[in-house]
Amino acid sequence: MITGASSGLGLELAKQFAQDNYDIALSGSSDRIFEAADTIRDLGVEAYPHKADAATFDGVESFWSFFTELKRPLDAAVLNVGIGLGGAFTDTDLEDELRLVSINISGTVHMTKRVVQHMVPNGRGRILIVSSISATQPTPYETVYGPSKAFGYMFAESLREELRQTGVTVTALLPGATDTNFHSNAGMDSSEIGSSKKNDKVLVAKQGYEALMNDEDHVVGGDEETKQQAEDNRTTPEPVKAANHAKRARLQN
Numbered sequence: 001m002i003t004g005a006s007s008g009l010g011l012e013l014a015k016q017f018a019q020d021n022y023d024i025a026l027s028g029s030s031d032r033i034f035e036a037a038d039t040i041r042d043l044g045v046e047a048y049p050h051k052a053d054a055a056t057f058d059g060v061e062s063f064w065s066f067f068t069e070l071k072r073p074l075d076a077a078v079l080n081v082g083i084g085l086g087g088a089f090t091d092t093d094l095e096d097e098l099r100l101v102s103i104n105i106s107g108t109v110h111m112t113k114r115v116v117q118h119m120v121p122n123g124r125g126r127i128l129i130v131s132s133i134s135a136t137q138p139t140p141y142e143t144v145y146g147p148s149k150a151f152g153y154m155f156a157e158s159l160r161e162e163l164r165q166t167g168v169t170v171t172a173l174l175p176g177a178t179d180t181n182f183h184s185n186a187g188m189d190s191s192e193i194g195s196s197k198k199n200d201k202v203l204v205a206k207q208g209y210e211a212l213m214n215d216e217d218h219v220v221g222g223d224e225e226t227k228q229q230a231e232d233n234r235t236t237p238e239p240v241k242a243a244n245h246a247k248r249a250r251l252q253n
């Protein structure tokens with residue numbers, strides 16, 4: 001199962017699974033999820049699309065019910081759905097920020113709970129949590145987004161240790177900026193990050209898929225420069241990283 005698979009990294013991750021002959025249940029909030037399912041079926045596997053809003057408790061629960069009613073085994077779960085939000089914290093709408101927290105944090109905890117309580121009694125399963133390189137630095141002008149992804153990263157690493165003896169593995173994917181609709185949807189087109197060259201989503205999805213299959217605790221998704229940035233972030237002081245990010249994320253209009 002993959003959440004947020006209408007487009008972007010979720011859809012590319014679905015293609016990785018399809019190439020290895022997995023059937024896939026996939027969710028999104030728009031009708032594009034049905035087109036995504038057609039794309040996956042064209043790769044020769046079965047696709048089960050479900051439309052629901054991952055920002056609400058009922059929306060998350062409805063995808064889980066949809067999945068369990070399929071009566072199919074759950075080999076892997078990809079907790080991918082996530083949104084961004086650019087802009088100065090003094091200006092952004094509280095509602096938008098709380099929606100981001102609902103999708104990126106509450107929704108991830110909710111779906112992971114269902115997945116873990118299903119997988120552990122079976123003694124097997126793989127979980128991929130899509131975090132971000134933003135988890136390794138402060139993210140001014142996306143001030144709530146980065147910390148929501150830091151949650152996902154440490155949540156994955158915590159759960160991984162708890163589940164070590166259960167046969168269920170947990171991996172975090174930390175992509176650098178990637179060529180999806182993400183920055184545009186976050187209202188960041190006019191920022192330096194929004195308009196600069198990004199990582200190839202096919203490469204990032206492949207790296208995430210391989211890390212999941214190889215039972216790695218986490219992987220940084222992207223080119224060598226992105227991996228070097230994540231490495232540098234381990235030793236660069238937070239205020240320095242914050243100042244660099246502010247320059248790149250500040251909206252120009």
Ligand SMILES: NC(=O)c1ccc[n+]([C@@H]2O[C@H](COP(=O)([O-])OP(=O)(O)OC[C@H]3O[C@@H](n4cnc5c(N)ncnc54)[C@H](OP(=O)(O)O)[C@@H]3O)[C@@H](O)[C@H]2O)c1
Nearest residue numbers: 004006007008009028029030054082132177178180181182
């Ligand atoms: N792109 C990057 O630069 C980047 C970098 C690091 C991490 N990430 C992470 O990668 C993940 C995927 O993002 P992406 O880059 O692929 O962005 P994207 O192209 O905007 O895709 C987001 C996906 O989530 C779905 N979605 C959005 N809101 C939803 C909601 N309320 N309920 C259900 N589904 C919803 C969308 O489907 P619908 O359109 O059908 O709603 C779409 O399939 C996110 O967790 C993001 O934080 C992205």
